[in-house]
Amino acid sequence: MAAASLSSRRLAVSILLMAISSIAYATQDEYASMMSSHFMGLHPRAGSRLLAAVKKGDRCDPVTNNICQGVQAKDGRQLLHCCKKHCRNVLSDRNNCGVCGHKCGFGHLCCSGKCTAVAYDVNNCGKCGTACQAELRCEYGSCGYA
Incomplete structure (x- = not known):
């Protein structure tokens, strides 16, 4: 046994x-x-x-754990960088526009990584990506006749 x-x-x-x-x-x-x-x-x-894949908001460290430096996300619509210990989309983040720490001023939005005055920009009228027709201009964020 x-x-x-x-x-x-x-x-x-x-x-x-x-x-x-x-x-x-x-x-x-x-x-x-x-x-x-x-x-x-x-x-x-x-x-x-x-x-999982890296996404906006993930925790990171620019020196020791830079998991999102230049990573594209959302089918190329986002470009992530490690800004103050979080992955940020530098193409649309008003506080990190184009690069970490570059803040857009009053009345500006971050459109494709550039601070843009959306109240008067015919290619970004009122918000990023909203373009006015050729004969119209952008005034106070809406397209109108000249």
Whole structure:
């Protein structure tokens, strides 16, 4: 009876060790894949199936954990940079327009990374991307006849 109990324990320990070793190898393979992606110029998180893609608002550090430096998001509509420990879209953020820390003044919005006076800009009339027709001009944020 004691011999049967000892062999069932050995069997259980062997199965447990095999399961642990397969997990360790999978983790090593994922790490190797991440590192090879990193050295090929790709974002290190892009190849991992365990980590999500970088998005606006994610925490970062410009020196030690700069996960969003120049990363495009939302099908290229966003360009993320690490500004004050958070990923920010420098194409539309009024407090980080074009680069971190560049604030747009009163009456200006950040349109495509440039501070724009949307009250008078015919290509961004009232808001970014709203263009007036050729014969119209932008006055106080709405398109009207000249």
